[in-house]
Amino acid sequence: MNPLLTIDGLTAGYGALAVLHGIAFSIDPGQTTVLLGANGAGKTTTLRAICGMTWRRGRIVFDGRDLAASRTEKIAGAGIAHVPQGRGTFSDFSVEENLALGAYLRNDKASIQEDIQRWYELFPRLAERRSQAAGSLSGGEQQMLAIARALMSRPRLLLLDEPSLGLAPLVTKELFACLSRLREELALTMLIVEQNANLALEFADQCHVLERGRLVTSGRAADMRANDEVRRAYLGY
Ligand code: ATP
Numbered sequence: 001m002n003p004l005l006t007i008d009g010l011t012a013g014y015g016a017l018a019v020l021h022g023i024a025f026s027i028d029p030g031q032t033t034v035l036l037g038a039n040g041a042g043k044t045t046t047l048r049a050i051c052g053m054t055w056r057r058g059r060i061v062f063d064g065r066d067l068a069a070s071r072t073e074k075i076a077g078a079g080i081a082h083v084p085q086g087r088g089t090f091s092d093f094s095v096e097e098n099l100a101l102g103a104y105l106r107n108d109k110a111s112i113q114e115d116i117q118r119w120y121e122l123f124p125r126l127a128e129r130r131s132q133a134a135g136s137l138s139g140g141e142q143q144m145l146a147i148a149r150a151l152m153s154r155p156r157l158l159l160l161d162e163p164s165l166g167l168a169p170l171v172t173k174e175l176f177a178c179l180s181r182l183r184e185e186l187a188l189t190m191l192i193v194e195q196n197a198n199l200a201l202e203f204a205d206q207c208h209v210l211e212r213g214r215l216v217t218s219g220r221a222a223d224m225r226a227n228d229e230v231r232r233a234y235l236g237y
Contacts (some may be wrong), residue, residue, distance in 0.1 A: 002064070004029045004189050005050075005157060009058035012049035019045040021213045022058065027206070028155070032183060032190045034200040034221065037210035043193040044085060046210070047159045050191075051075055051082045062157065078106055081155035085162050086195075087146040091224025095126050098134050098145055102152030112152070118146035122178060124234075140171035144178065151182075160192045172196070176203055201225045226231065 003026035019042045027033050035043045043171045049056045051105040052072040057116035058070045067075050076082075089098050097224060099119065103112045105194075120127035129137060134145055143163055164172040176199065182188050201207060201221045209217040209230075217230055224230050 001028055003027055003068075004063060005191070006061040007046075007050070008061070010046075010049060010056060010060065011052045011058055012045060012056035014045075014054060016093075019054075019213050020049060020056075022213045023210070023213070025206075025208050025215065025218060027189055027191060028137060029156075029189055030183075030187045031206060032204045033206040033208065034193065034204035035191065035193045035208050035210060036197050036200065038190055040212075041210040042213040043209060043210055045159055045176055045213075047082060047084075047161050047191065047193060050159060051080065051207045073105075076160065079154075079156040080159065081147045081150035081153050082141075083150045083155070083161060083163065084167060087142050089134040089142055089145050089149065093131060094131050095134060095137070095145055096130045097150055098149050099126075102149035105153055115154070122181060123148055138170075140168050140175060143167065143175055147178075147182075150212065156189060158188055158190045160190060162195055164192055164194060164196050177204070198225075 007025040008024045010020055010023045011018055023046065025185050031037065035046060037043055044057055045054060050060055052070055052075050056067060059066055062078055062080060065078060067078060090101065096116065099116050101114065106112055125141050126145055126148060129141065135144060137145060163175060167175065182192065192200060201224055204221040206222045207221045208215050208220060
């Protein structure tokens, strides 16, 4: 099986600052990969580099195409959707308007409506609040909306930046249950940045640990959870 995404020798940053220093990993179709690491290690920057939101050198091969020189819109069009930290929904727009905006690269009106109904089934709380302004939703509902909106572009790879940030434990649990369903129903490939290492390792197949812009440990999530040394050194628990 060919990987869906291969990153090789990726160096990326902002202005004169290089944040990532030659990182490499790949993700197979249908797999969930989690990026862990301390604050400032470069996790968010990795997702942003994949989406073309930083300068970058190296290879970012998605489904056989090198996107390292491509612009954000082309990368989205190729099938990569990004749910940034802080969610980035349009707070004055309704839930339904936000979902419709997620389909901005599509012009198949009938199937856009079908998709909206589909995400309402997966996230019933959004269905109940379809006319409500996104800004008035709870944190958990906003995160669900951000994910549903990203799905409106029918991505093959979903990048999620700290989906549990600021959410109560029960809401986080509900959110990850939805992500599990998505993974089963769509065979969706995901790359997740998550502060909650325990939760992330339970959910993911593969794990990479970043330290000051370099990958220091990689492996199967189950193995990482079982390895006391790795846990103490990199995961802080
Ligand atoms: P956190 O968990 O705190 O979000 P992170 O691992 O996601 O950490 P990044 O957000 O990728 O880390 O940040 C890595 C480094 O890049 C930090 O030193 C940060 O200050 C710097 N950085 C991030 N965004 C910018 C920016 N827009 N301009 C300049 N430097 C930035």
